[in-house]
Amino acid sequence: MKIKAICSDIDGTLLNSERDLSPRLKSVLSQFPEETPIILASSRMPDAMRHLLRDLNRPSEPLIAYNGGFVINKSGEVMDSVEIPLSLVAGIWELTRKTELHVSLYHGENWYEPKEDYWSKREIQNTKVNPTWMAGDKVLDRWAKENLGAHKVMVMGDSNEISWLFGELNLAYSSELHLYRSKDTYIEIAPRKISKATALKLVLETHYDFGMEDVIAFGDNYNDIDLIQSVGWGVAVANARPEVKAVAKEITLHHKEDGVAATLERMRAEGRKLKSES
Structure with missing residues:
Protein backbone atom coordinates (compact mmCIF):
# COMPACT_ATOMS: atom_id res chain seq x y z
CA MET A 1 0.00 0.00 0.00
CA LYS A 2 1.26 3.48 -0.88
CA ILE A 3 0.45 5.74 2.06
CA LYS A 4 -1.09 9.04 0.94
CA ALA A 5 -2.31 10.13 4.39
CA ILE A 6 -1.80 9.13 8.02
CA CYS A 7 -4.67 9.45 10.47
CA SER A 8 -4.30 8.66 14.15
CA ASP A 9 -6.08 8.75 17.45
CA ILE A 10 -4.05 10.40 20.19
CA ASP A 11 -4.54 9.07 23.73
CA GLY A 12 -3.70 5.41 24.10
CA THR A 13 -2.47 5.27 20.50
CA LEU A 14 -0.07 7.97 19.35
CA LEU A 15 1.32 9.12 22.71
CA ASN A 16 3.83 7.21 24.83
CA SER A 17 3.70 6.43 28.56
CA GLU A 18 4.60 10.05 29.31
CA ARG A 19 1.63 11.25 27.22
CA ASP A 20 4.01 12.75 24.69
CA LEU A 21 5.32 12.11 21.18
CA SER A 22 8.40 9.91 21.37
CA PRO A 23 11.61 10.89 19.53
CA ARG A 24 11.24 7.68 17.48
CA LEU A 25 7.74 8.63 16.35
CA LYS A 26 8.75 12.19 15.48
CA SER A 27 11.67 10.84 13.48
CA VAL A 28 9.64 8.46 11.33
CA LEU A 29 6.87 11.00 10.74
CA SER A 30 9.42 13.59 9.64
CA GLN A 31 10.43 11.24 6.82
CA PHE A 32 7.05 11.51 5.13
CA PRO A 33 6.75 14.31 2.56
CA GLU A 34 4.73 17.43 3.35
CA GLU A 35 2.11 16.44 0.77
CA THR A 36 1.30 13.38 2.93
CA PRO A 37 -1.05 14.86 5.55
CA ILE A 38 -0.83 13.75 9.18
CA ILE A 39 -4.40 14.07 10.46
CA LEU A 40 -5.11 13.77 14.18
CA ALA A 41 -8.56 12.44 15.06
CA SER A 42 -9.47 12.58 18.72
CA SER A 43 -12.13 13.23 21.30
CA ARG A 44 -9.89 16.09 22.43
CA MET A 45 -10.63 19.76 21.85
CA PRO A 46 -8.63 21.52 19.10
CA ASP A 47 -6.12 23.26 21.38
CA ALA A 48 -5.26 19.95 23.04
CA MET A 49 -4.17 18.73 19.59
CA ARG A 50 -2.40 21.74 18.09
CA HIS A 51 0.67 21.55 20.31
CA LEU A 52 1.25 18.00 19.04
CA LEU A 53 1.20 19.20 15.43
CA ARG A 54 3.64 21.96 16.34
CA ASP A 55 5.95 19.35 17.88
CA LEU A 56 5.80 17.47 14.57
CA ASN A 57 6.55 20.67 12.60
CA ARG A 58 3.13 20.22 10.95
CA PRO A 59 1.16 23.17 12.40
CA SER A 60 -1.18 23.54 9.40
CA GLU A 61 -2.69 20.07 9.15
CA PRO A 62 -6.46 19.41 9.34
CA LEU A 63 -7.86 18.55 12.77
CA ILE A 64 -10.69 16.17 13.64
CA ALA A 65 -11.76 17.16 17.16
CA TYR A 66 -14.52 15.88 19.45
CA ASN A 67 -14.65 12.51 17.64
CA GLY A 68 -15.61 14.22 14.38
CA GLY A 69 -18.05 16.79 15.75
CA PHE A 70 -15.72 19.73 15.01
CA VAL A 71 -13.55 19.59 11.89
CA ILE A 72 -10.94 22.22 11.04
CA ASN A 73 -9.14 22.42 7.69
CA LYS A 74 -5.44 23.14 7.19
CA SER A 75 -6.18 26.87 6.88
CA GLY A 76 -7.73 26.89 10.35
CA GLU A 77 -11.32 27.27 9.13
CA VAL A 78 -14.18 25.26 10.61
CA MET A 79 -15.41 22.79 7.99
CA ASP A 80 -18.09 21.08 10.04
CA SER A 81 -19.67 21.56 13.45
CA VAL A 82 -22.23 19.19 14.99
CA GLU A 83 -23.44 19.93 18.53
CA ILE A 84 -25.36 18.05 21.20
CA PRO A 85 -28.61 20.06 21.52
CA LEU A 86 -28.83 22.09 24.70
CA SER A 87 -31.93 20.18 25.84
CA LEU A 88 -29.90 16.95 25.91
CA VAL A 89 -26.97 18.63 27.66
CA ALA A 90 -29.41 19.89 30.31
CA GLY A 91 -30.77 16.35 30.71
CA ILE A 92 -27.28 14.96 31.26
CA TRP A 93 -26.53 17.74 33.73
CA GLU A 94 -29.74 17.04 35.66
CA LEU A 95 -28.87 13.34 36.03
CA THR A 96 -25.48 14.20 37.57
CA ARG A 97 -26.76 16.94 39.86
CA LYS A 98 -27.19 14.72 42.94
CA THR A 99 -24.01 12.71 42.42
CA GLU A 100 -20.33 13.28 43.10
CA LEU A 101 -19.57 13.05 39.39
CA HIS A 102 -17.47 15.70 37.67
CA VAL A 103 -18.89 17.16 34.44
CA SER A 104 -16.76 18.93 31.80
CA LEU A 105 -18.47 20.87 29.00
CA TYR A 106 -16.96 21.67 25.60
CA GLU A 123 -7.13 16.87 32.35
CA ILE A 124 -5.05 20.06 32.43
CA GLN A 125 -1.89 17.98 32.89
CA ASN A 126 -2.85 15.47 30.19
CA THR A 127 -3.96 17.95 27.53
CA LYS A 128 -1.73 20.98 28.28
CA VAL A 129 -4.80 23.25 28.01
CA ASN A 130 -6.32 25.50 30.67
CA PRO A 131 -10.13 25.60 31.00
CA THR A 132 -12.53 28.43 31.65
CA TRP A 133 -13.69 28.10 35.26
CA MET A 134 -17.48 28.33 35.28
CA ALA A 135 -20.25 26.42 37.03
CA GLY A 136 -22.28 24.15 34.78
CA ASP A 137 -25.53 26.01 35.41
CA LYS A 138 -23.94 29.25 34.25
CA VAL A 139 -22.52 27.58 31.13
CA LEU A 140 -25.98 26.27 30.22
CA ASP A 141 -27.49 29.72 30.81
CA ARG A 142 -24.88 31.30 28.51
CA TRP A 143 -25.43 28.69 25.82
CA ALA A 144 -29.20 29.20 26.01
CA LYS A 145 -28.75 32.92 25.31
CA GLU A 146 -26.33 32.22 22.45
CA ASN A 147 -28.34 29.29 21.03
CA LEU A 148 -25.42 26.86 21.44
CA GLY A 149 -25.03 23.22 22.40
CA ALA A 150 -22.04 21.08 23.38
CA HIS A 151 -19.53 19.45 21.07
CA LYS A 152 -18.65 17.11 23.92
CA VAL A 153 -19.69 16.34 27.46
CA MET A 154 -17.24 14.38 29.58
CA SER A 175 -30.66 6.95 19.84
CA GLU A 176 -29.33 10.52 19.92
CA LEU A 177 -25.90 10.30 21.54
CA HIS A 178 -22.66 8.39 21.23
CA LEU A 179 -21.82 7.16 24.74
CA TYR A 180 -18.56 5.40 25.44
CA ARG A 181 -16.44 4.68 28.46
CA SER A 182 -12.89 5.50 27.47
CA LYS A 183 -11.94 4.33 31.00
CA ASP A 184 -13.89 2.83 33.89
CA THR A 185 -14.00 6.29 35.42
CA TYR A 186 -14.91 8.25 32.25
CA ILE A 187 -17.91 8.66 29.98
CA SER A 195 -17.69 9.83 13.75
CA LYS A 196 -14.00 10.11 13.02
CA ALA A 197 -14.61 8.23 9.76
CA THR A 198 -17.26 10.65 8.45
CA ALA A 199 -15.03 13.60 9.37
CA LEU A 200 -11.99 12.13 7.61
CA LYS A 201 -14.07 11.41 4.51
CA LEU A 202 -15.18 15.07 4.46
CA VAL A 203 -11.58 16.31 4.79
CA LEU A 204 -10.37 14.10 1.95
CA GLU A 205 -13.25 14.93 -0.38
CA THR A 206 -12.79 18.66 0.22
CA HIS A 207 -9.01 19.05 0.10
CA TYR A 208 -7.34 16.01 -1.45
CA ASP A 209 -7.44 14.00 -4.69
CA PHE A 210 -7.49 10.55 -3.06
CA GLY A 211 -9.91 8.61 -0.92
CA MET A 212 -10.14 6.57 2.28
CA GLU A 213 -8.53 3.54 0.61
CA ASP A 214 -5.19 5.40 0.52
CA VAL A 215 -5.15 6.19 4.26
CA ILE A 216 -3.48 4.31 7.10
CA ALA A 217 -5.23 4.88 10.44
CA PHE A 218 -4.38 3.94 14.02
CA GLY A 219 -6.62 3.58 17.07
CA ASP A 220 -7.33 1.84 20.35
CA ASN A 221 -10.88 2.52 21.55
CA TYR A 222 -14.54 2.18 20.61
CA ASN A 223 -14.60 5.57 18.90
CA ASP A 224 -11.90 4.34 16.49
CA ILE A 225 -13.81 1.33 15.14
CA ASP A 226 -15.52 3.12 12.23
CA LEU A 227 -12.27 4.84 11.28
CA ILE A 228 -10.22 1.63 11.24
CA GLN A 229 -12.91 -0.17 9.23
CA SER A 230 -13.22 2.63 6.66
CA VAL A 231 -9.61 3.18 5.58
CA GLY A 232 -7.29 1.19 3.34
CA TRP A 233 -5.12 -0.03 6.22
CA GLY A 234 -6.56 0.09 9.74
CA VAL A 235 -4.16 -0.63 12.60
CA ALA A 236 -4.96 -1.35 16.25
CA VAL A 237 -2.33 -0.93 18.94
CA ILE A 251 -2.22 -5.24 15.34
CA THR A 252 0.94 -3.36 16.18
CA LEU A 253 2.85 -2.89 19.43
CA HIS A 254 1.43 -1.27 22.57
CA HIS A 255 1.26 2.53 22.49
CA LYS A 256 3.90 2.57 25.26
CA GLU A 257 6.17 0.58 22.93
CA ASP A 258 5.81 2.98 19.98
CA GLY A 259 3.37 0.85 18.02
CA VAL A 260 2.51 3.61 15.52
CA ALA A 261 6.19 4.29 14.83
CA ALA A 262 6.94 0.58 14.44
CA THR A 263 4.28 0.08 11.76
CA LEU A 264 5.24 3.23 9.84
CA GLU A 265 8.92 2.26 9.92
CA ARG A 266 8.09 -1.18 8.52
CA MET A 267 5.87 0.21 5.79
CA ARG A 268 8.50 2.74 4.73
CA ALA A 269 11.11 -0.02 4.62
CA GLU A 270 8.82 -2.22 2.52
CA GLY A 271 8.20 0.70 0.16
CA ARG A 272 11.92 1.28 -0.31
CA LYS A 273 12.42 -2.44 -0.95
CA LEU A 274 9.72 -2.48 -3.61
CA LYS A 275 11.27 0.51 -5.34
CA SER A 276 14.73 -1.08 -5.38
CA GLU A 277 13.31 -4.29 -6.88
CA SER A 278 11.38 -2.55 -9.66
Whole structure:
Protein backbone atom coordinates (compact mmCIF):
# COMPACT_ATOMS: atom_id res chain seq x y z
CA MET A 1 0.00 0.00 0.00
CA LYS A 2 1.26 3.48 -0.88
CA ILE A 3 0.45 5.74 2.06
CA LYS A 4 -1.09 9.04 0.94
CA ALA A 5 -2.31 10.13 4.39
CA ILE A 6 -1.80 9.13 8.02
CA CYS A 7 -4.67 9.45 10.47
CA SER A 8 -4.30 8.66 14.15
CA ASP A 9 -6.08 8.75 17.45
CA ILE A 10 -4.05 10.40 20.19
CA ASP A 11 -4.54 9.07 23.73
CA GLY A 12 -3.70 5.41 24.10
CA THR A 13 -2.47 5.27 20.50
CA LEU A 14 -0.07 7.97 19.35
CA LEU A 15 1.32 9.12 22.71
CA ASN A 16 3.83 7.21 24.83
CA SER A 17 3.70 6.43 28.56
CA GLU A 18 4.60 10.05 29.31
CA ARG A 19 1.63 11.25 27.22
CA ASP A 20 4.01 12.75 24.69
CA LEU A 21 5.32 12.11 21.18
CA SER A 22 8.40 9.91 21.37
CA PRO A 23 11.61 10.89 19.53
CA ARG A 24 11.24 7.68 17.48
CA LEU A 25 7.74 8.63 16.35
CA LYS A 26 8.75 12.19 15.48
CA SER A 27 11.67 10.84 13.48
CA VAL A 28 9.64 8.46 11.33
CA LEU A 29 6.87 11.00 10.74
CA SER A 30 9.42 13.59 9.64
CA GLN A 31 10.43 11.24 6.82
CA PHE A 32 7.05 11.51 5.13
CA PRO A 33 6.75 14.31 2.56
CA GLU A 34 4.73 17.43 3.35
CA GLU A 35 2.11 16.44 0.77
CA THR A 36 1.30 13.38 2.93
CA PRO A 37 -1.05 14.86 5.55
CA ILE A 38 -0.83 13.75 9.18
CA ILE A 39 -4.40 14.07 10.46
CA LEU A 40 -5.11 13.77 14.18
CA ALA A 41 -8.56 12.44 15.06
CA SER A 42 -9.47 12.58 18.72
CA SER A 43 -12.13 13.23 21.30
CA ARG A 44 -9.89 16.09 22.43
CA MET A 45 -10.63 19.76 21.85
CA PRO A 46 -8.63 21.52 19.10
CA ASP A 47 -6.12 23.26 21.38
CA ALA A 48 -5.26 19.95 23.04
CA MET A 49 -4.17 18.73 19.59
CA ARG A 50 -2.40 21.74 18.09
CA HIS A 51 0.67 21.55 20.31
CA LEU A 52 1.25 18.00 19.04
CA LEU A 53 1.20 19.20 15.43
CA ARG A 54 3.64 21.96 16.34
CA ASP A 55 5.95 19.35 17.88
CA LEU A 56 5.80 17.47 14.57
CA ASN A 57 6.55 20.67 12.60
CA ARG A 58 3.13 20.22 10.95
CA PRO A 59 1.16 23.17 12.40
CA SER A 60 -1.18 23.54 9.40
CA GLU A 61 -2.69 20.07 9.15
CA PRO A 62 -6.46 19.41 9.34
CA LEU A 63 -7.86 18.55 12.77
CA ILE A 64 -10.69 16.17 13.64
CA ALA A 65 -11.76 17.16 17.16
CA TYR A 66 -14.52 15.88 19.45
CA ASN A 67 -14.65 12.51 17.64
CA GLY A 68 -15.61 14.22 14.38
CA GLY A 69 -18.05 16.79 15.75
CA PHE A 70 -15.72 19.73 15.01
CA VAL A 71 -13.55 19.59 11.89
CA ILE A 72 -10.94 22.22 11.04
CA ASN A 73 -9.14 22.42 7.69
CA LYS A 74 -5.44 23.14 7.19
CA SER A 75 -6.18 26.87 6.88
CA GLY A 76 -7.73 26.89 10.35
CA GLU A 77 -11.32 27.27 9.13
CA VAL A 78 -14.18 25.26 10.61
CA MET A 79 -15.41 22.79 7.99
CA ASP A 80 -18.09 21.08 10.04
CA SER A 81 -19.67 21.56 13.45
CA VAL A 82 -22.23 19.19 14.99
CA GLU A 83 -23.44 19.93 18.53
CA ILE A 84 -25.36 18.05 21.20
CA PRO A 85 -28.61 20.06 21.52
CA LEU A 86 -28.83 22.09 24.70
CA SER A 87 -31.93 20.18 25.84
CA LEU A 88 -29.90 16.95 25.91
CA VAL A 89 -26.97 18.63 27.66
CA ALA A 90 -29.41 19.89 30.31
CA GLY A 91 -30.77 16.35 30.71
CA ILE A 92 -27.28 14.96 31.26
CA TRP A 93 -26.53 17.74 33.73
CA GLU A 94 -29.74 17.04 35.66
CA LEU A 95 -28.87 13.34 36.03
CA THR A 96 -25.48 14.20 37.57
CA ARG A 97 -26.76 16.94 39.86
CA LYS A 98 -27.19 14.72 42.94
CA THR A 99 -24.01 12.71 42.42
CA GLU A 100 -20.33 13.28 43.10
CA LEU A 101 -19.57 13.05 39.39
CA HIS A 102 -17.47 15.70 37.67
CA VAL A 103 -18.89 17.16 34.44
CA SER A 104 -16.76 18.93 31.80
CA LEU A 105 -18.47 20.87 29.00
CA TYR A 106 -16.96 21.67 25.60
CA HIS A 107 -17.96 23.92 22.74
CA GLY A 108 -15.61 24.72 19.86
CA GLU A 109 -12.44 26.22 21.25
CA ASN A 110 -13.85 26.49 24.78
CA TRP A 111 -13.58 24.06 27.69
CA TYR A 112 -15.59 24.75 30.86
CA GLU A 113 -14.75 23.30 34.27
CA PRO A 114 -16.86 23.82 37.40
CA LYS A 115 -14.02 23.63 39.93
CA GLU A 116 -10.40 22.75 40.45
CA ASP A 117 -10.23 19.19 41.73
CA TYR A 118 -8.48 15.88 40.98
CA TRP A 119 -10.30 15.46 37.67
CA SER A 120 -9.77 18.94 36.28
CA LYS A 121 -6.12 18.97 37.34
CA ARG A 122 -5.62 15.62 35.62
CA GLU A 123 -7.13 16.87 32.35
CA ILE A 124 -5.05 20.06 32.43
CA GLN A 125 -1.89 17.98 32.89
CA ASN A 126 -2.85 15.47 30.19
CA THR A 127 -3.96 17.95 27.53
CA LYS A 128 -1.73 20.98 28.28
CA VAL A 129 -4.80 23.25 28.01
CA ASN A 130 -6.32 25.50 30.67
CA PRO A 131 -10.13 25.60 31.00
CA THR A 132 -12.53 28.43 31.65
CA TRP A 133 -13.69 28.10 35.26
CA MET A 134 -17.48 28.33 35.28
CA ALA A 135 -20.25 26.42 37.03
CA GLY A 136 -22.28 24.15 34.78
CA ASP A 137 -25.53 26.01 35.41
CA LYS A 138 -23.94 29.25 34.25
CA VAL A 139 -22.52 27.58 31.13
CA LEU A 140 -25.98 26.27 30.22
CA ASP A 141 -27.49 29.72 30.81
CA ARG A 142 -24.88 31.30 28.51
CA TRP A 143 -25.43 28.69 25.82
CA ALA A 144 -29.20 29.20 26.01
CA LYS A 145 -28.75 32.92 25.31
CA GLU A 146 -26.33 32.22 22.45
CA ASN A 147 -28.34 29.29 21.03
CA LEU A 148 -25.42 26.86 21.44
CA GLY A 149 -25.03 23.22 22.40
CA ALA A 150 -22.04 21.08 23.38
CA HIS A 151 -19.53 19.45 21.07
CA LYS A 152 -18.65 17.11 23.92
CA VAL A 153 -19.69 16.34 27.46
CA MET A 154 -17.24 14.38 29.58
CA VAL A 155 -18.23 12.89 32.93
CA MET A 156 -15.59 11.58 35.33
CA GLY A 157 -15.78 9.97 38.73
CA ASP A 158 -16.16 6.80 40.79
CA SER A 159 -16.55 3.75 38.54
CA ASN A 160 -19.75 2.62 40.26
CA GLU A 161 -21.42 6.00 39.78
CA ILE A 162 -20.14 6.08 36.20
CA SER A 163 -21.68 2.65 35.57
CA TRP A 164 -25.02 3.87 36.94
CA LEU A 165 -24.95 7.01 34.80
CA PHE A 166 -23.95 5.09 31.68
CA GLY A 167 -27.01 2.89 32.10
CA GLU A 168 -29.31 5.86 32.65
CA LEU A 169 -27.95 7.71 29.63
CA ASN A 170 -28.29 4.64 27.45
CA LEU A 171 -31.94 4.27 28.43
CA ALA A 172 -32.72 7.93 27.82
CA TYR A 173 -30.49 9.01 24.92
CA SER A 174 -28.91 6.05 23.10
CA SER A 175 -30.66 6.95 19.84
CA GLU A 176 -29.33 10.52 19.92
CA LEU A 177 -25.90 10.30 21.54
CA HIS A 178 -22.66 8.39 21.23
CA LEU A 179 -21.82 7.16 24.74
CA TYR A 180 -18.56 5.40 25.44
CA ARG A 181 -16.44 4.68 28.46
CA SER A 182 -12.89 5.50 27.47
CA LYS A 183 -11.94 4.33 31.00
CA ASP A 184 -13.89 2.83 33.89
CA THR A 185 -14.00 6.29 35.42
CA TYR A 186 -14.91 8.25 32.25
CA ILE A 187 -17.91 8.66 29.98
CA GLU A 188 -17.39 10.67 26.79
CA ILE A 189 -20.55 11.90 25.08
CA ALA A 190 -20.93 13.15 21.49
CA PRO A 191 -23.71 13.51 18.88
CA ARG A 192 -24.86 10.20 17.45
CA LYS A 193 -24.55 11.16 13.79
CA ILE A 194 -20.82 11.96 13.77
CA SER A 195 -17.69 9.83 13.75
CA LYS A 196 -14.00 10.11 13.02
CA ALA A 197 -14.61 8.23 9.76
CA THR A 198 -17.26 10.65 8.45
CA ALA A 199 -15.03 13.60 9.37
CA LEU A 200 -11.99 12.13 7.61
CA LYS A 201 -14.07 11.41 4.51
CA LEU A 202 -15.18 15.07 4.46
CA VAL A 203 -11.58 16.31 4.79
CA LEU A 204 -10.37 14.10 1.95
CA GLU A 205 -13.25 14.93 -0.38
CA THR A 206 -12.79 18.66 0.22
CA HIS A 207 -9.01 19.05 0.10
CA TYR A 208 -7.34 16.01 -1.45
CA ASP A 209 -7.44 14.00 -4.69
CA PHE A 210 -7.49 10.55 -3.06
CA GLY A 211 -9.91 8.61 -0.92
CA MET A 212 -10.14 6.57 2.28
CA GLU A 213 -8.53 3.54 0.61
CA ASP A 214 -5.19 5.40 0.52
CA VAL A 215 -5.15 6.19 4.26
CA ILE A 216 -3.48 4.31 7.10
CA ALA A 217 -5.23 4.88 10.44
CA PHE A 218 -4.38 3.94 14.02
CA GLY A 219 -6.62 3.58 17.07
CA ASP A 220 -7.33 1.84 20.35
CA ASN A 221 -10.88 2.52 21.55
CA TYR A 222 -14.54 2.18 20.61
CA ASN A 223 -14.60 5.57 18.90
CA ASP A 224 -11.90 4.34 16.49
CA ILE A 225 -13.81 1.33 15.14
CA ASP A 226 -15.52 3.12 12.23
CA LEU A 227 -12.27 4.84 11.28
CA ILE A 228 -10.22 1.63 11.24
CA GLN A 229 -12.91 -0.17 9.23
CA SER A 230 -13.22 2.63 6.66
CA VAL A 231 -9.61 3.18 5.58
CA GLY A 232 -7.29 1.19 3.34
CA TRP A 233 -5.12 -0.03 6.22
CA GLY A 234 -6.56 0.09 9.74
CA VAL A 235 -4.16 -0.63 12.60
CA ALA A 236 -4.96 -1.35 16.25
CA VAL A 237 -2.33 -0.93 18.94
CA ALA A 238 -1.76 -3.93 21.23
CA ASN A 239 -3.58 -2.21 24.10
CA ALA A 240 -6.70 -1.65 21.97
CA ARG A 241 -10.14 -2.93 22.94
CA PRO A 242 -10.89 -6.42 21.57
CA GLU A 243 -13.61 -4.94 19.34
CA VAL A 244 -11.03 -2.64 17.71
CA LYS A 245 -8.55 -5.45 17.15
CA ALA A 246 -11.31 -7.53 15.57
CA VAL A 247 -11.80 -5.06 12.69
CA ALA A 248 -8.15 -4.05 12.20
CA LYS A 249 -6.00 -5.30 9.34
CA GLU A 250 -2.95 -5.21 11.61
CA ILE A 251 -2.22 -5.24 15.34
CA THR A 252 0.94 -3.36 16.18
CA LEU A 253 2.85 -2.89 19.43
CA HIS A 254 1.43 -1.27 22.57
CA HIS A 255 1.26 2.53 22.49
CA LYS A 256 3.90 2.57 25.26
CA GLU A 257 6.17 0.58 22.93
CA ASP A 258 5.81 2.98 19.98
CA GLY A 259 3.37 0.85 18.02
CA VAL A 260 2.51 3.61 15.52
CA ALA A 261 6.19 4.29 14.83
CA ALA A 262 6.94 0.58 14.44
CA THR A 263 4.28 0.08 11.76
CA LEU A 264 5.24 3.23 9.84
CA GLU A 265 8.92 2.26 9.92
CA ARG A 266 8.09 -1.18 8.52
CA MET A 267 5.87 0.21 5.79
CA ARG A 268 8.50 2.74 4.73
CA ALA A 269 11.11 -0.02 4.62
CA GLU A 270 8.82 -2.22 2.52
CA GLY A 271 8.20 0.70 0.16
CA ARG A 272 11.92 1.28 -0.31
CA LYS A 273 12.42 -2.44 -0.95
CA LEU A 274 9.72 -2.48 -3.61
CA LYS A 275 11.27 0.51 -5.34
CA SER A 276 14.73 -1.08 -5.38
CA GLU A 277 13.31 -4.29 -6.88
CA SER A 278 11.38 -2.55 -9.66
